[in-house]
């Protein structure tokens with residue numbers, strides 16, 4: 001079965017490698033069979049249009065919600081009509097999420113038809129690189145869940161923990177993608193297509209970290225249109241993280257949502273850019289290239305004097 005679609009870029013499938021393509025094609029067919037899905041005859045063109053329209057509507061809803069929130073902060077109460085409008089805004093957002101899911105499914109089918117689509121066994125880096133992308137997985141409360149990851153040191157070894165987290169009700173479902181023998185379907189990616197040991201050697205090189213820091217800093221305040229707040233559906237922006245004063249390259253930056261809640265408080269949804277797989281994915285989206293400098297001879301990394 002299809003566990004999640006991450007935007008239009010990736011699908012996580014709970015199946016062995018060989019069955020992955022069929023699973024995606026079946027799921028996409030099911031999504032396209034719905035009323036809105038039928039409109040998506042020309043997949044990519046519709047995908048762009050659907051996303052652009054949905055993004056504009058999400059902006060309008062967020063602006064209206066911010067006005068309601070400002071009134072709540074000022075007056076300490078809302079009228080029944082205003083609370084009613086809050087419900088309507090949330091209902092409209094669930095429709096937008098469905099549109100995103102259908103548009104992404106159609107786009108993914110296009111990607112699969114392309115001979116270059118990669119079917120890879122799931123690894124920690126594969127999952128970590130999807131952090132922030134809007135997955136189409138619904139929580140029991142009806143809101144969307146997002147992947148969150150933590151890493152802790154145990155007996156000197158870093159251990160990754162993954163969970164689906166709901167931004168609205170706070171529900172958390174832990175999962176272990178590696179143990180579940182899942183497959184990722186995605187476009188080729190110079191960083192992820194490289195053997196893990198080699199990738200980590202390049203990622204952890206001081207020159208790579210310095211480069212990553214400078215590149216991330218140049219995107220300060222910029223919105224990433226593929227990273228949406230699961231609650232507000234607004235593109236999240238890159239800001240210095242609260243941990244920035246620790247002076248580490250990683251964890252110096254984070255995505256933050258600029259949306260406001262009806263209670264007058266700002267959205268607290270944050271995504272720390274605290275892992276190299278997340279950093280690589282961020283730079284890939286914003287600049288078209290991740291941390292591995294493939295196809296960019298001017299920026300070759302030298303490790304121990306040897307170009308790699």
Ligand SMILES: [Zn+2]
Pocket residue numbers: 139140141142143166167168169170171
């Ligand atoms: Zn929930």
Ligand SMILES: [Zn+2]
Pocket residue numbers: 229230231232233257258259267268269
């Ligand atoms: Zn938000």
